[in-house]
Amino acid sequence: MQSKTPIDWSLYVVTDAGLSRGRSHLAVIEAAIAGGATVVQYREKAASTRQMIAEAQVLRELTRRAGVPLIVNDRLDVALAIDADGVHVGQDDMPAAVARRLIGPDKLLGVSAANLAEAMQAVQNGADYLGVGPVFATPTKPDAAPPIGMEGLREICRHVPLPVVAIGGINATNAAAAIAAGAQGIAVVSAVVAAEDVVAAARQLRALVAAARQRA
Amino acid sequence: MQSKTPIDWSLYVVTDAGLSRGRSHLAVIEAAIAGGATVVQYREKAASTRQMIAEAQVLRELTRRAGVPLIVNDRLDVALAIDADGVHVGQDDMPAAVARRLIGPDKLLGVSAANLAEAMQAVQNGADYLGVGPVFATPTKPDAAPPIGMEGLREICRHVPLPVVAIGGINATNAAAAIAAGAQGIAVVSAVVAAEDVVAAARQLRALVAAARQRA
Ligand code: NI
Numbered sequence: 522m523q524s525k526t527p528i529d530w531s532l533y534v535v536t537d538a539g540l541s542r543g544r545s546h547l548a549v550i551e552a553a554i555a556g557g558a559t560v561v562q563y564r565e566k567a568a569s570t571r572q573m574i575a576e577a578q579v580l581r582e583l584t585r586r587a588g589v590p591l592i593v594n595d596r597l598d599v600a601l602a603i604d605a606d607g608v609h610v611g612q613d614d615m616p617a618a619v620a621r622r623l624i625g626p627d628k629l630l631g632v633s634a635a636n637l638a639e640a641m642q643a644v645q646n647g648a649d650y651l652g653v654g655p656v657f658a659t660p661t662k663p664d665a666a667p668p669i670g671m672e673g674l675r676e677i678c679r680h681v682p683l684p685v686v687a688i689g690g691i692n693a694t695n696a697a698a699a700i701a702a703g704a705q706g707i708a709v710v711s712a713v714v715a716a717e718d719v720v721a722a723a724r725q726l727r728a729l730v731a732a733a734r735q736r737a
Numbered sequence: 738m739q740s741k742t743p744i745d746w747s748l749y750v751v752t753d754a755g756l757s758r759g760r761s762h763l764a765v766i767e768a769a770i771a772g773g774a775t776v777v778q779y780r781e782k783a784a785s786t787r788q789m790i791a792e793a794q795v796l797r798e799l800t801r802r803a804g805v806p807l808i809v810n811d812r813l814d815v816a817l818a819i820d821a822d823g824v825h826v827g828q829d830d831m832p833a834a835v836a837r838r839l840i841g842p843d844k845l846l847g848v849s850a851a852n853l854a855e856a857m858q859a860v861q862n863g864a865d866y867l868g869v870g871p872v873f874a875t876p877t878k879p880d881a882a883p884p885i886g887m888e889g890l891r892e893i894c895r896h897v898p899l900p901v902v903a904i905g906g907i908n909a910t911n912a913a914a915a916i917a918a919g920a921q922g923i924a925v926v927s928a929v930v931a932a933e934d935v936v937a938a939a940r941q942l943r944a945l946v947a948a949a950r951q952r953a
Binding site: 569570571572574595596597598601602610612613614615616619623 | 785786787788790811812813814817818826828829830831832835839
């Protein structure tokens with residue numbers, strides 16, 4: 522995957538070992554890509570560094586074959602070890618400007634923003650895209666900032682000159698609204714990785730995003 | 738701190754927030770250096786990446802002023818972010834060969850070894866020094882490998898062409914024996930950071946190592 526070629530942000534799927542019904546990351550992400558996932562993020566907070574690298578390496582090989590960018594959440598060391606296409610940092614992670622300096626200009630840098638000030642700061646710090654939210658409250662991240670709603674999402678998209686991926690409680694009932702609010706794509710965790718039929722869940726979301734983009 | 742200049746491995750002090758009696762890393766490490774610590778390792782497993790970088794940055798400024806090398810345990814991302822002098826990896830951390838590739842030839846690479854096979858592999862993988870142990874059982878790392886004793890330490894030191902730092906239950910009662918077994922220095926956690934008088938504890942250990950080296 523060549524970085525900084527135009528990325529299709531439509532359906533950005535984030536791993537979660539705890540929500541995957543005992544299925545491996547490989548099985549879940551293979552199905553998600555078969556259903557139309559356009560970006561994959563490896564997110565893991567509890568495993569050892571050795572285990573993270575082993576898991577992410579499996580996804581690296583899969584996503585490279587599929588031509589889908591792979592981004593690592595928080596752990597720039599893991600991202601570098603497996604030659605990920607980028608790293609995504611939140612407000613508790615490495616400062617974005619430091620991450621940009623360490624990954625260089627060619628890797629993707631994503632930054633989480635929960636309000637307009639964080640979004641503007643992320644632009645200054647060299648982000649390539651923003652994960653904006655939580656749009657809605659979500660049990661996946663109980664420590665997250667207060668939800669910003671579709672209006673908050675719309676306000677940030679209006680002001681930010683970067684692709685925005687909407688995150689936090691996004692599913693088939695609100696994916697189209699997120700795109701209508703200005704997001705380039707949707708980031709989902711449980712809506713895909715916890716689905717009984719991962720392929721079908723991804724396919725439905727991808728189709729909803731595609732239809733909404735045509736209307737936008 | 739210029740890396741790869743000869744390092745004095747005599748007294749290698751590892752941070753532990755939980756054992757520091759509520760004192761800051763800055764206070765503890767400042768005292769340890771005043772007492773004669775020759776190397777400092779920042780070790781933290783629970784904090785956010787943002788917090789680790791902030792804490793390690795404080796130690797970076799302190800150790801740079803003192804001319805003492807600062808090594809970061811496990812987290813190569815944190816090591817790079819603060820421009821540490823090196824990184825130390827255990828068997829659950831990033832593979833040593835990957836760490837060497839990512840930090841380049843000039844930064845220090847330390848590797849933990851619990852037996853001769855791991856020690857030899859670490860030499861192959863480009864380690865600059867080894868942390869060998871646990872020599873004795875220790876409550877600091879309940880998940881550690883079985884203790885190797887002074888004889889195990891001696892055997893590894895005899896065969897390894899790199900500086901060895903003895904770790905695991907090392908304190909004033911056995912520091913001299915570790916040096917006599919062939920270690921270049923001792924790595925300590927609680928023997929220094931949990932001491933009521935950190936300066937005095939470090940000073941005593943440093944003196945014991947110096948005396949044992951003169952006899953060795
Ligand atoms: Ni032998």
